Amino acid sequence: MTSHTPSGSFLRSFTLAIFSIAFLTVATVASHAQTPKKTVAAKAAAIQGPPYATRAGAMQFADDLAARRDLDPAWVRDAIGQARYNATVSRLMQPPAKAFVKNWRVYRSRFIDPVRIAAGVRFWKANQAALERAEKEYGVPADIIVGIIGVETIYGRDTGSFRVMDALTTLAFDFPASHPRARERSDYFKGELEQFLTLQSRRNADPFEVRGSYAGAMGMPQFMPSSWVKYAVDFDGDGTIDLWNSPADVIGSVANYFKAFGWQPGMPTDYPVSFDRSRLDMDALMAPDILPTFSVASFTAKGAVLKGPALQHTGPLALIELLNGADAPQYVAGTENFYVITRYNWSSYYAMSVIELGWEVAARVNP
Structure with missing residues (x-):
């Protein structure tokens, strides 16, 4: 899950939930805003709950968002109005019902296995030039970048099947009320929903076409919308940012993320x-x-x-x-670089998995 992108205080409280869920699931964006030419299409089946068009609070939020971001109010209302509550998203955001026993050996085995290592070797060899350029420009070693992408999505194999629009809207307006920090997290996801709709408008894209994690994270690196806006880069120079289909953009964006959070070249983790x-x-x-x-x-x-x-x-x-x-x-x-990795996901177990997967892949690429 890409819960790595929110602020540290938000992520600290997600550590246990992230840890337990890991066992269950394993050019630049155009600067001008415009109304997408594609109609907003709600296509996915088996979505639970009525559309948010029936919720006065959600529609007021849509109007305020459109005014703040200078977006077409009808388009924003249509997008939020067609989103539907997803009970699975809500359930996955709740803390585990019983105490969870952390076990590094078991956690490690989920992420450092022959399938992920072999996929990492193929990814490294196919994208070696981009990895070398990213290390030169951003100072982040190839093994760390490869480790992140492998742990997150097995190099694009598992980028998530939830409609991002439904996930973000569910968590913005129906974050589990039983959670002790429900208000804070609801506000966080309202911000991510705003960033997502702004991004899709500028990309002239249908928000309902995007699939991602249950938290709304997207693409090979599982960026939340705010991280896409802040850190994603057009590393292949084709005029667009594509974190699903452009390994170069993914590599450059991950490296840029780490640099922004203080990665120090040459320092061990x-x-x-x-x-x-x-x-x-x-x-x-x-x-x-x-x-x-x-x-x-x-x-x-x-x-x-x-x-x-x-x-x-x-x-x-x-x-x-x-x-x-x-x-x-x-x-x-x-070290401080170990801490930087935890800015992606607030978990020492996650960070060690990234580091050790990168080591395993590097050992096979450069024996």
Whole structure:
């Protein structure tokens, strides 16, 4: 799921839900706004609930959106009015009913498997020039870009089957009321719905033709609409941005996303770490969670043991804990670049899967 794109505070509270769902599902945009020539067509079957045209609040939102964005009011009302509530979308956004036991080994096995690795090798070899250019222009290594696209959609194989228009509208106006932060999340998805309709208007495209994740994320990199607007680039230079069918645009956009969030060229994502039990202060080491906070000196003073290049690291570090169910957890020392990967999805498990999938693919491309 592309819950990676919202703000950090929004994503932090989604970590457990994202983790559990992972086991269940595995040129520039034209600057001028215009009314799409295609009619808004509601084609998908088995959509639950009445159209949002019956909801006064949704129609008022449509009018306000059209005025803010200088869009055709009739087109916006038609689009939101034809959207339908999707009960599956709502259900998937609710926290798990019972406590979920995190297990890194099981999580890893879902994303680092022979199918994904083989697809990654093919993707890398077919798009090597674009990967090399992205690393040169943005500083993001090919293995990280390849790892992201592989974890997200298996290189475009699984980009989602939900109508984005229905998903965003459902979450904007019917986010599960039982959720303790329902209002905040409803507001977030109203913003994404606004970005999506603005984007589709400028692309002169039918909003109901777009399929994506249950959260409304789109394309090979699973960008939310706001991330598409902010970070997607026309890396193949054909005058359009296509995150479904242009691997070059996908590669450039992912690299641009990471650069925008502070990726530092040449910096490792993590280092091995062990512990000196005689002086270990695990509570202090875990207190900042995945946010890099400790200098090497303060990190080691609290009982973490680093070796080799890690001792020369000049930036802050975080202790990353990967639980293994009833077995002993695993740990790494995460750098600022590890933290940047979690801006895509607020989860250390996700970040390690991206890193290790990239390693596995790279080892086969460049043995």
